[in-house]
Amino acid sequence: MAAKIDHIVFDIGKVLIHYDPNLPFSRIIPDETERKWFFDNVCTHEWNLEQDRGRSWSEAEALLLEQHPQQEANIRAFRQHWHEMVPHAYDGSVAIFESLIENGRDVTMLTNFAADTFVEARRKFPFLDKPRGVTVSGEIGLIKPDVAIYEKHARDFGLNPEASIFIDDSYPNVEGARAAGWHAVHFTDPETLRKDLRDHGIEV
Known part of the structure; x- marks a missing residue:
């Protein structure tokens, strides 16, 4: 029973x-291999999970900008285009x-x-x-x-x-x-x- x-x-x-981060990023990083590298190495699932745990976006972005300064536009795009990830x-x-x-x-x-x-x-x-x-x-x-x-x-x-x-x-x-x-x-x-x-x- x-x-x-x-x-x-x-x-x-x-x-x-x-929810799908690829939705805006297929436009932001059109090359599939490059986009996969970005999600595997820069804005990773584990990195994003820390915002779910309460870390601020400014702190999260600063951490990645220190490690990947050449990716600044793409890093900032994650939060800027978040609304497109939940269509x-x-x-x-x-x-x-x-x-x-x-x-x-x-x-x-x-x-x-x-x-x-x-x-x-x-x-x-x-x-x-x-x-x-x-x-x-x-x-x-x-x-x-x-x-x-x-x-x-x-x-x-x-x-x-x-x-x-x-x-x-x-x-x-x-x-x-x-x-x-x-x-x-x-x-x-x-x-x-x-x-x-x-x-x-x-x-x-």
Whole structure:
């Protein structure tokens, strides 16, 4: 028998909204090999993750400018063109998300996101204001899959971990939620999510 789920927690990037740094950079650095080198060696995933942990963009840029002064324009372009990296929401996921809220379900969000770009995302995607609340990694200095961020979210929003389910596109983040005592599902597409929620006794 499925455990009773009282709390549904959504990740945001690649679950509710699309995110892809290649979108502006395919124009900024048209050569694919050069662009790959740039993301592998300059504006790396690991570098960007530190902004999700709370590092300021000015500090992040200064660090890279010291190491790669010849790449200044491209380094600064990452933040300047960030809005182009999040071009649209996933309508199917958002429909599930909004349906749960309209049906009176307790929905919150837990995201790895820089504090200032999240403000932009909220302006661009008003549905992000609909759930009961959100934990933004860049505002609290913790990032998924650190168990501490799930524990803080549960404390701040009064969640019972055993009655909570987390939805994330990153398998390590799903595992982090499970390590915190939550139920969790790996997001791949809206139809699979509907099935996963039904398997946990949640009708959408």
